[in-house]
Amino acid sequence: MHTYLVGGAVRDQLLGLPICDRDWLVTGVTAEQLIARGYRQVGQDFPVFLHPQNAEEYALPRGDGGDKSEQAQVCDDLVQRDLTINAIALSEDGRYIDPLNGRQDLQARLLRHTPTFRHDPIRVLRLARFAARLEPLGFQLADETRQLVRQMAADGELDQLVPERVWSEIVRALQAPDPAIFFETLRDLGALQPILPELDRLFGVLQPARHHPEIDTGVHCLMVLRQACALSPEPETRLAALLHDLGKGTTPKAEWPSHHGHEQRGAKLVDRLCERLRIPNRARDLCRLVAEYHTHCHRAFELKPATLLRTLQKLDALRRHERLDQFLLACEADARGRLGFEQQAYPQADYFKAVQQAAAAVDTATLAGRADNQQMIPEIIFQARSRAIAEAKKRWQRAENHAER
Template identity: 50%
Template sequence: MKILVVGGAVRDTLMGRPVRDRDYVVVGGTPEQMLALGYRQVGQDFPVFLHPMTKEEYALARAHRRSVLEEGAAPVAHAAPGVTLEEDLARRDLTINSMAMTDDGEIVDPYGGRADIASRVLRHVRDESFLEDPIRVLRLARFAARYREFTVAPETLALVEHMVRAGELDHLVAERVWLEVTKGLKEDKPSRMFELLRDMGALKVVFPELDALWGVPQPPEHHPEVDTGVHVMMALDAAAAAGASLEVRFAVLTHDLGKARTSASEWPKHHNHEHLGLKPLKNVCARWKVPSAFKELAVIVCQDHTLVHGVAKLRAATIAQLLKRAGALRSAGRLEALLLACESDARGRLGLEDREYPQAQILRAAQAVVASVDAGAIARACPSADQIPARLHQARVRALKVALSQDMREARA
């Protein structure tokens, strides 16, 4: 029985990057041997064992086995003592992920991963194994976002384009797509994942609502980059640069979907695109089974980002309604998420990447004013509980009007 470090840990070691997790492959071993050594078995599809002390994962060497697969599901693999290390590495997605390392640091590299790291190339290992699991198209794009200096091998691009034409991406499992999307959103420049998917023709299958934004013009006085798809990618990268949460990044990614649904006869203007974007956004969330926290923030950003941009011109009643609708009266964190998404939208414009965003301070101040209203006192003064919401809203609007008037007097002075 041989145990070797495998996959990402070997790749990152060779690239001089920090190794976050170590996975191990066990060649020539059996489940009985692993259990006898104190390892704990986890997983249902194939034997994976947790080390009794470190809790790191050790997987028995396995090879893909041809079978009738459920559409979109991961390929079936079988583990056996007779599966060789080379067979185990052959089933992996990219050459840079198909290397192993022995205890003494020797690199086992049957498929040229080391050379591809040196050449900065993302290349699939084998046509057969890549074709067996179409989710690898998204993994390829995710790694392209992580390793921005890498290019994709021409034969890998050609294979993905073939897979798209053959309909191989039409039945991906929602949970697996969402997992890859969230991993891609975590990267420092997540736009590259979606741009590569688009270049390969895969974005129109996985995310047609986003793919439709390229070629849709915007007013150049507000958007010097003009193209809506380009703008959304710039805004997404601005959110990443600001260290935004995944929920914020997803909201930025989907905030302008409605611009593909406005009347082309009115372009580059996009009247009511905020409302028009809600249906495609909800379609995306349903298709990918997006968690409710992501969906809720994305809906708020989609429908209200232009109101936030123009908050300095809003009436007190509109600001109070905006804060309530955004959930800012229940959670300051929700307001901050909305503001960061809108600031990223404002900065995702050619030549305006470093612009100030005073709207954030205006809304923070408005939230503080609204929060200062004594809701309990108003509730106690109401003869009927049914009157509380309206009375509370009126009190908040009055407080905002006083604050806004004070701000105007100070500005004039």
């Protein structure tokens, strides 16, 4: 049994980056022998074996095998990978096996496809993800790779991707330092439209320059995503920020730059997108709420106590504080994701938290116990919480007036 370090670990080692995960290629052994040694098999289409002690992944060479030499088997496997920079193996004695000149592309800072790239279209998303991750190091797409992906998109090869695999790549991209590059790359390659048409449609949609100096809605959404990344590491919050204005893509052009009612339309589009990509309910719910109620948050100081309370109820904020925190961060990112507004304060977030605390402090159990008519309990509690919010609003206004003086 011989082992070869492969894939990202070799790439990152050559780039001088920290190595997080190690994947191994093994020769001279069968699947049955690995299992007999205590390795646990996972996966079906492409079986991987987990090491019995450290759970690192070991795989047998892909390819027809046959009577080929060990090095030929390793080369056959490497050629099956996505990018040349990921198609390098390091042997136990320190030799590099590099059939596609991946080390040369690492030095040239090029992302280049392998001969088998087109066999699995999900690699287009992986390419965009690597572009986002390695762009700070100066990496660019090779011209022939850019042409290939554009042709794949034009030929409809991205139309039937497995939703779960698409979501897996998106959520990994959202965890990167600058996931906006991922979406910018997909759009440049013509791949955003078949994968996220609701987002792609926003580019070129005009907004009022008075509120949005950047004007273009698609540009705005990527600016919001970047602000969300500065505020939160959570992919759910970042996704909600990115998708908050989907409804503007369905505004009739004759009504531009106004987008009346885009919040409700956006919430419906979020539902369709999340259903199509099998996005988990937790993320879907947050994205829908941000789409529908972000303007409520921006206008928080103008809202009546009853409207504030209903908004809190829609957010389930009286029970789930973490949901409110995520919502407010996405709304703050929206407010700052505009040209010239990047450093603007967002007091609406603290105000929303203040009224939430006031509403949550109401002793609902005592109110329910004193009610003569049980059917009136919900209305009694609603009115009590509205009064508490009204008092909180007065305290906030007094504090603001004092600060101004």
